[in-house]
Amino acid sequence: MQKNTKDISTVVELFQCPKCEGELSGFVTKLICVHCKNVYPIKNGIIFLKSNFKSDVKLSYGKWKKLYLSEKKKAVTLKDAEQNSYIKAYLRFMKKGDMNGHFVDLGAGLGLMSLVVAKRFGKIPILIDFSSAALHEAQSIFKQNNARGIYICADITDPIYKKSAIGYFFSSMSLEYFKDIRSALELLYRSLTQNGMLLCVIPKVSLTTLTYHQFRSGDIPDVPFVKEVYEFLHLKIFKSKFLKTGYNVSYRKSKIEKILKGIGYKIIHSGDLQMSYQFALLPFGKNLAQSVVGHPWFSPLLLVKACKK
Numbered sequence: 063m064q065k066n067t068k069d070i071s072t073v074v075e076l077f078q079c080p081k082c083e084g085e086l087s088g089f090v091t092k093l094i095c096v097h098c099k100n101v102y103p104i105k106n107g108i109i110f111l112k113s114n115f116k117s118d119v120k121l122s123y124g125k126w127k128k129l130y131l132s133e134k135k136k137a138v139t140l141k142d143a144e145q146n147s148y149i150k151a152y153l154r155f156m157k158k159g160d161m162n163g164h165f166v167d168l169g170a171g172l173g174l175m176s177l178v179v180a181k182r183f184g185k186i187p188i189l190i191d192f193s194s195a196a197l198h199e200a201q202s203i204f205k206q207n208n209a210r211g212i213y214i215c216a217d218i219t220d221p222i223y224k225k226s227a228i229g230y231f232f233s234s235m236s237l238e239y240f241k242d243i244r245s246a247l248e249l250l251y252r253s254l255t256q257n258g259m260l261l262c263v264i265p266k267v268s269l270t271t272l273t274y275h276q277f278r279s280g281d282i283p284d285v286p287f288v289k290e291v292y293e294f295l296h297l298k299i300f301k302s303k304f305l306k307t308g309y310n311v312s313y314r315k316s317k318i319e320k321i322l323k324g325i326g327y328k329i330i331h332s333g334d335l336q337m338s339y340q341f342a343l344l345p346f347g348k349n350l351a352q353s354v355v356g357h358p359w360f361s362p363l364l365l366v367k368a369c370k371k
Protein backbone atom coordinates (compact mmCIF):
# COMPACT_ATOMS: atom_id res chain seq x y z
CA MET A 63 0.00 0.00 0.00
CA GLN A 64 2.82 2.40 0.93
CA LYS A 65 4.67 1.71 -2.33
CA ASN A 66 1.44 2.30 -4.23
CA THR A 67 0.92 5.68 -2.51
CA LYS A 68 4.46 6.76 -3.37
CA ASP A 69 3.99 5.79 -7.03
CA ILE A 70 0.72 7.70 -7.16
CA SER A 71 2.37 10.86 -5.82
CA THR A 72 5.13 10.49 -8.44
CA VAL A 73 2.48 10.26 -11.16
CA VAL A 74 0.61 13.28 -9.79
CA GLU A 75 3.89 15.21 -9.71
CA LEU A 76 4.78 14.41 -13.35
CA PHE A 77 1.52 13.87 -15.23
CA GLN A 78 -1.66 15.80 -15.92
CA CYS A 79 -5.19 15.33 -17.18
CA PRO A 80 -5.13 14.23 -20.87
CA LYS A 81 -8.43 16.01 -21.48
CA CYS A 82 -7.86 19.50 -20.05
CA GLU A 83 -4.21 19.42 -18.90
CA GLY A 84 -5.40 20.12 -15.35
CA GLU A 85 -3.61 19.00 -12.17
CA LEU A 86 -4.41 15.52 -10.93
CA SER A 87 -5.25 14.62 -7.42
CA GLY A 88 -4.25 11.12 -6.26
CA PHE A 89 -6.23 8.51 -4.31
CA VAL A 90 -5.50 4.82 -3.73
CA THR A 91 -7.92 3.63 -6.42
CA LYS A 92 -8.09 6.61 -8.77
CA LEU A 93 -6.76 9.96 -9.92
CA ILE A 94 -9.16 12.86 -10.32
CA CYS A 95 -8.56 15.96 -12.40
CA VAL A 96 -9.00 18.92 -10.07
CA HIS A 97 -10.16 21.03 -13.02
CA CYS A 98 -12.59 18.95 -15.17
CA LYS A 99 -13.21 16.30 -12.44
CA ASN A 100 -12.59 13.44 -14.86
CA VAL A 101 -11.77 10.20 -13.03
CA TYR A 102 -8.83 7.96 -14.00
CA PRO A 103 -9.03 4.53 -12.34
CA ILE A 104 -6.11 2.58 -10.89
CA LYS A 105 -6.63 -1.16 -11.33
CA ASN A 106 -4.18 -3.90 -10.34
CA GLY A 107 -1.31 -1.44 -10.13
CA ILE A 108 -1.99 0.17 -13.53
CA ILE A 109 -3.01 3.82 -13.77
CA PHE A 110 -5.48 4.36 -16.62
CA LEU A 111 -4.82 7.87 -17.93
CA LYS A 112 -6.70 7.30 -21.18
CA SER A 113 -8.89 9.74 -23.06
CA ASN A 114 -10.59 9.35 -26.47
CA PHE A 115 -8.23 8.08 -29.15
CA LYS A 116 -7.77 9.92 -32.47
CA SER A 117 -8.68 7.72 -35.50
CA ASP A 118 -5.08 6.78 -36.46
CA VAL A 119 -4.30 5.92 -32.81
CA LYS A 120 -7.54 3.93 -32.61
CA LEU A 121 -6.48 1.77 -35.56
CA SER A 122 -3.07 1.04 -33.98
CA TYR A 123 -4.64 0.44 -30.57
CA GLY A 124 -6.99 -2.22 -31.95
CA LYS A 125 -4.18 -4.04 -33.74
CA TRP A 126 -1.81 -4.01 -30.73
CA LYS A 127 -4.56 -5.09 -28.37
CA LYS A 128 -5.23 -8.13 -30.55
CA LEU A 129 -1.52 -8.93 -30.88
CA TYR A 130 -0.87 -8.81 -27.14
CA LEU A 131 -3.96 -10.85 -26.28
CA SER A 132 -2.90 -13.56 -28.73
CA GLU A 133 0.69 -13.68 -27.46
CA LYS A 134 1.77 -16.46 -25.12
CA LYS A 135 3.14 -15.28 -21.79
CA LYS A 136 6.71 -16.33 -21.08
CA ALA A 137 9.24 -15.87 -18.34
CA VAL A 138 11.93 -13.28 -19.10
CA THR A 139 15.04 -12.90 -17.00
CA LEU A 140 17.25 -9.84 -16.78
CA LYS A 141 19.89 -11.87 -18.65
CA ASP A 142 17.41 -12.50 -21.50
CA ALA A 143 16.68 -8.77 -21.67
CA GLU A 144 20.36 -7.83 -21.66
CA GLN A 145 21.04 -10.29 -24.46
CA ASN A 146 18.26 -8.94 -26.65
CA SER A 147 19.98 -7.58 -29.78
CA TYR A 148 17.94 -4.34 -29.79
CA ILE A 149 18.74 -3.65 -26.15
CA LYS A 150 22.43 -4.37 -26.69
CA ALA A 151 22.43 -1.84 -29.54
CA TYR A 152 20.54 0.80 -27.49
CA LEU A 153 22.78 0.41 -24.46
CA ARG A 154 25.73 1.70 -26.48
CA PHE A 155 23.98 5.08 -26.42
CA MET A 156 22.78 5.09 -22.80
CA LYS A 157 25.14 6.44 -20.18
CA LYS A 158 24.57 6.66 -16.44
CA GLY A 159 25.47 10.37 -16.63
CA ASP A 160 22.46 11.00 -18.95
CA MET A 161 20.03 9.36 -16.53
CA ASN A 162 19.00 12.38 -14.53
CA GLY A 163 15.44 12.69 -13.27
CA HIS A 164 12.59 10.36 -14.13
CA PHE A 165 12.94 7.75 -16.90
CA VAL A 166 9.85 7.30 -19.07
CA ASP A 167 9.55 4.39 -21.51
CA LEU A 168 7.08 5.42 -24.25
CA GLY A 169 5.15 2.52 -25.79
CA ALA A 170 7.05 0.28 -23.38
CA GLY A 171 5.43 -2.99 -24.46
CA LEU A 172 6.82 -5.73 -22.21
CA GLY A 173 9.23 -3.18 -20.75
CA LEU A 174 12.48 -5.07 -21.31
CA MET A 175 14.54 -1.88 -21.75
CA SER A 176 12.95 -0.47 -18.61
CA LEU A 177 13.87 -3.63 -16.73
CA VAL A 178 17.51 -3.20 -17.73
CA VAL A 179 17.39 0.51 -16.81
CA ALA A 180 15.88 -0.34 -13.40
CA LYS A 181 18.60 -2.86 -12.66
CA ARG A 182 21.63 -1.19 -14.24
CA PHE A 183 20.94 2.43 -13.46
CA GLY A 184 18.95 2.05 -10.22
CA LYS A 185 15.84 3.79 -11.58
CA ILE A 186 12.12 3.28 -11.06
CA PRO A 187 11.10 3.53 -14.72
CA ILE A 188 7.67 4.74 -15.76
CA LEU A 189 6.23 2.47 -18.44
CA ILE A 190 3.54 3.94 -20.67
CA ASP A 191 1.58 1.91 -23.18
CA PHE A 192 -1.97 2.08 -24.50
CA SER A 193 -2.22 -1.69 -24.20
CA SER A 194 -3.07 -2.77 -20.66
CA ALA A 195 -2.31 -6.41 -21.62
CA ALA A 196 1.30 -5.39 -22.39
CA LEU A 197 1.58 -3.54 -19.09
CA HIS A 198 0.24 -6.52 -17.15
CA GLU A 199 2.87 -8.67 -18.80
CA ALA A 200 5.57 -6.08 -18.04
CA GLN A 201 4.42 -5.99 -14.41
CA SER A 202 4.79 -9.75 -14.16
CA ILE A 203 8.27 -9.68 -15.78
CA PHE A 204 9.33 -6.96 -13.31
CA LYS A 205 7.99 -9.04 -10.43
CA GLN A 206 9.89 -12.14 -11.63
CA ASN A 207 13.07 -10.05 -11.61
CA ASN A 208 12.40 -8.24 -8.35
CA ALA A 209 12.34 -4.85 -10.07
CA ARG A 210 10.08 -1.84 -9.53
CA GLY A 211 8.23 0.14 -12.15
CA ILE A 212 5.29 2.51 -12.50
CA TYR A 213 2.69 1.50 -15.09
CA ILE A 214 0.51 3.97 -16.97
CA CYS A 215 -2.03 2.97 -19.58
CA ALA A 216 -2.27 6.01 -21.86
CA ASP A 217 -1.86 7.30 -25.40
CA ILE A 218 1.66 8.75 -25.68
CA THR A 219 0.37 11.41 -28.12
CA ASP A 220 -1.96 12.89 -25.47
CA PRO A 221 -0.77 15.91 -23.47
CA ILE A 222 -0.34 13.82 -20.32
CA TYR A 223 3.13 15.09 -19.41
CA LYS A 224 3.61 18.13 -17.20
CA LYS A 225 5.98 20.87 -18.36
CA SER A 226 9.71 20.47 -17.53
CA ALA A 227 9.04 17.33 -15.50
CA ILE A 228 10.81 14.38 -17.15
CA GLY A 229 14.57 13.75 -17.29
CA TYR A 230 14.68 10.98 -19.90
CA PHE A 231 12.27 9.88 -22.61
CA PHE A 232 13.01 6.55 -24.26
CA SER A 233 11.09 5.23 -27.23
CA SER A 234 11.89 1.99 -29.00
CA MET A 235 9.66 1.83 -32.07
CA SER A 236 6.59 3.53 -30.65
CA LEU A 237 6.57 6.95 -32.35
CA GLU A 238 5.54 5.59 -35.74
CA TYR A 239 1.98 4.45 -34.97
CA PHE A 240 0.23 7.77 -35.55
CA LYS A 241 0.19 10.59 -38.10
CA ASP A 242 1.52 13.63 -36.28
CA ILE A 243 5.02 12.86 -35.03
CA ARG A 244 5.90 16.57 -34.86
CA SER A 245 3.22 17.30 -32.24
CA ALA A 246 4.27 14.24 -30.24
CA LEU A 247 7.91 15.35 -30.26
CA GLU A 248 6.82 18.87 -29.26
CA LEU A 249 4.92 17.50 -26.27
CA LEU A 250 7.99 15.54 -25.19
CA TYR A 251 10.24 18.58 -25.58
CA ARG A 252 7.92 20.72 -23.49
CA SER A 253 7.97 18.10 -20.77
CA LEU A 254 11.72 17.51 -20.65
CA THR A 255 13.77 19.17 -17.94
CA GLN A 256 16.66 21.40 -19.08
CA ASN A 257 19.35 19.05 -20.53
CA GLY A 258 16.76 16.25 -20.41
CA MET A 259 17.31 13.45 -22.91
CA LEU A 260 15.29 11.84 -25.69
CA LEU A 261 16.49 8.54 -27.14
CA CYS A 262 14.25 7.23 -29.86
CA VAL A 263 14.36 4.49 -32.45
CA ILE A 264 12.14 5.07 -35.48
CA PRO A 265 11.64 3.10 -38.72
CA LYS A 266 13.57 4.66 -41.58
CA VAL A 267 12.43 4.71 -45.22
CA SER A 268 14.68 2.11 -46.80
CA LEU A 269 14.56 -0.65 -49.38
CA THR A 270 13.73 -2.97 -46.46
CA THR A 271 10.70 -0.99 -45.23
CA LEU A 272 9.53 -0.63 -48.83
CA THR A 273 9.64 -4.40 -49.43
CA TYR A 274 10.19 -6.90 -46.56
CA HIS A 275 8.30 -4.81 -43.99
CA GLN A 276 5.27 -4.53 -46.28
CA PHE A 277 4.73 -8.26 -45.72
CA ARG A 278 5.85 -8.29 -42.09
CA SER A 279 3.73 -5.48 -40.63
CA GLY A 280 2.92 -3.04 -43.41
CA ASP A 281 4.48 0.41 -43.60
CA ILE A 282 3.63 3.87 -44.91
CA PRO A 283 6.79 5.62 -46.14
CA ASP A 284 6.74 9.31 -45.24
CA VAL A 285 7.84 10.51 -48.69
CA PRO A 286 5.68 13.02 -50.63
CA PHE A 287 3.36 11.29 -53.16
CA VAL A 288 4.65 7.80 -52.18
CA LYS A 289 2.96 8.27 -48.80
CA GLU A 290 -0.38 9.09 -50.39
CA VAL A 291 -0.16 6.00 -52.66
CA TYR A 292 0.76 3.63 -49.80
CA GLU A 293 -1.88 5.18 -47.53
CA PHE A 294 -4.53 4.75 -50.20
CA LEU A 295 -3.52 1.14 -50.84
CA HIS A 296 -3.21 0.14 -47.19
CA LEU A 297 -6.21 2.01 -45.79
CA LYS A 298 -8.71 2.16 -48.64
CA ILE A 299 -7.95 -0.85 -50.87
CA PHE A 300 -6.65 -3.40 -48.36
CA LYS A 301 -8.70 -1.98 -45.44
CA SER A 302 -5.64 -2.09 -43.11
CA LYS A 303 -5.33 -5.87 -43.56
CA PHE A 304 -1.55 -5.62 -44.09
CA LEU A 305 -1.04 -2.93 -41.46
CA LYS A 306 -0.60 -5.61 -38.86
CA THR A 307 0.45 -3.21 -36.10
CA GLY A 308 -1.79 -0.35 -37.17
CA TYR A 309 -1.00 2.98 -38.81
CA ASN A 310 2.73 2.48 -39.20
CA VAL A 311 5.05 5.09 -40.75
CA SER A 312 8.73 5.08 -41.73
CA TYR A 313 10.58 8.41 -41.91
CA ARG A 314 13.54 9.93 -43.67
CA LYS A 315 16.49 10.78 -41.40
CA SER A 316 16.59 14.34 -42.78
CA LYS A 317 12.92 14.90 -41.91
CA ILE A 318 13.25 13.68 -38.31
CA GLU A 319 16.36 15.81 -37.81
CA LYS A 320 14.61 18.87 -39.27
CA ILE A 321 11.60 18.40 -36.99
CA LEU A 322 13.77 17.93 -33.90
CA LYS A 323 15.95 20.96 -34.66
CA GLY A 324 12.88 23.06 -35.48
CA ILE A 325 11.41 22.26 -32.06
CA GLY A 326 14.68 23.18 -30.31
CA TYR A 327 16.29 19.81 -29.59
CA LYS A 328 20.06 19.53 -29.81
CA ILE A 329 20.90 16.35 -31.73
CA ILE A 330 23.70 14.39 -30.08
CA HIS A 331 23.59 11.40 -32.41
CA SER A 332 21.51 10.41 -35.40
CA GLY A 333 22.23 7.35 -37.51
CA ASP A 334 21.29 3.85 -38.63
CA LEU A 335 20.83 1.38 -35.80
CA GLN A 336 23.52 -1.26 -36.23
CA MET A 337 22.45 -4.59 -34.79
CA SER A 338 21.88 -8.21 -35.65
CA TYR A 339 18.37 -9.03 -36.89
CA GLN A 340 16.45 -12.32 -36.57
CA PHE A 341 14.73 -12.42 -40.03
CA ALA A 342 12.02 -14.73 -38.71
CA LEU A 343 10.18 -14.69 -42.05
CA LEU A 344 13.21 -15.84 -44.09
CA PRO A 345 13.54 -19.64 -44.46
CA PHE A 346 17.22 -19.29 -45.60
CA GLY A 347 19.85 -16.66 -46.46
CA LYS A 348 19.79 -15.01 -43.01
CA ASN A 349 23.55 -14.22 -43.12
CA LEU A 350 23.27 -12.56 -46.50
CA ALA A 351 20.24 -10.61 -45.28
CA GLN A 352 22.23 -9.46 -42.22
CA SER A 353 25.02 -8.04 -44.35
CA VAL A 354 22.49 -6.36 -46.66
CA VAL A 355 20.66 -4.54 -43.80
CA GLY A 356 23.99 -3.09 -42.67
CA HIS A 357 23.96 -0.98 -45.86
CA PRO A 358 22.37 2.49 -45.43
CA TRP A 359 19.93 1.82 -48.33
CA PHE A 360 18.51 -1.20 -46.50
CA SER A 361 19.03 -0.35 -42.82
CA PRO A 362 15.45 -0.07 -41.47
CA LEU A 363 15.89 1.77 -38.16
CA LEU A 364 17.12 5.19 -37.18
CA LEU A 365 18.42 5.90 -33.68
CA VAL A 366 18.35 9.50 -32.51
CA LYS A 367 19.70 10.81 -29.26
CA ALA A 368 18.83 14.43 -28.57
CA CYS A 369 18.55 16.74 -25.59
CA LYS A 370 16.70 19.86 -24.52
CA LYS A 371 18.98 22.89 -24.48
Ligand SMILES: C[S@@+](CC[C@H](N)C(=O)[O-])C[C@H]1O[C@@H](n2cnc3c(N)ncnc32)[C@H](O)[C@@H]1O
Nearest residue numbers: 126169170171191192193217218234235236239
Ligand atom coordinates in the same frame (compact mmCIF):
# COMPACT_ATOMS: atom_id res chain seq x y z
C1 LIG B 1 6.97 -2.20 -31.64
S1 LIG B 1 6.28 -2.24 -30.02
C2 LIG B 1 7.69 -1.76 -29.07
C3 LIG B 1 7.63 -2.21 -27.66
C4 LIG B 1 8.90 -1.90 -26.86
N1 LIG B 1 9.18 -0.49 -26.84
C5 LIG B 1 10.05 -2.68 -27.43
O1 LIG B 1 10.94 -2.07 -28.04
O2 LIG B 1 10.05 -3.90 -27.27
C6 LIG B 1 5.29 -0.74 -29.98
C7 LIG B 1 4.58 -0.51 -28.66
O3 LIG B 1 4.03 0.81 -28.66
C8 LIG B 1 2.72 0.77 -28.14
N2 LIG B 1 2.04 1.95 -28.72
C9 LIG B 1 1.88 2.25 -30.03
N3 LIG B 1 1.25 3.43 -30.17
C10 LIG B 1 1.03 3.90 -28.92
C11 LIG B 1 0.39 5.08 -28.41
N4 LIG B 1 -0.12 6.01 -29.22
N5 LIG B 1 0.33 5.24 -27.08
C12 LIG B 1 0.83 4.28 -26.23
N6 LIG B 1 1.45 3.16 -26.66
C13 LIG B 1 1.53 2.97 -27.99
C14 LIG B 1 2.17 -0.59 -28.55
O4 LIG B 1 1.13 -1.04 -27.72
C15 LIG B 1 3.42 -1.45 -28.40
O5 LIG B 1 3.54 -1.98 -27.10
Ligand SMILES: [Zn+2]
Nearest residue numbers: 079082095098
Ligand atom coordinates in the same frame (compact mmCIF):
# COMPACT_ATOMS: atom_id res chain seq x y z
ZN1 LIG C 1 -9.17 17.56 -16.69
